[in-house]
Amino acid sequence: MQTSTLNALDHALEQLSAVGFKVGLAWEATHEICQAHEGESLFDAAHALCHRIEGDKGNAAYWYRRSGRPVAMGSLAEECAALRAEIAEA
Secondary structure, three states, X not given: OOHHHHHXXXXXXXXXXXXXXXXXXXXXXXXXXXXXXXXXXXXXXXXXXXXXXXXXXXXXXXXXHHHOOOOOOOOHHHHHHHHHHHHHHO
């Protein structure tokens, strides 16, 4: 994965967190980045987070499966922090 792409995802997740994980411009930006990188596990996991935020459990479950990860059970903040930590390690 390209560093610039990961940085963009990290920034989008940071903004999503800053607005309290609400559907809006930050959500749309994050969702758009994830859609552009379908098939990449980290982006698919962030895509799942987006659908979890909007309350679409079925769609979120689909993206968790696509990412190869279990459905997140913690808070949105915990899931976001874990994704950002993964980005930092990449």
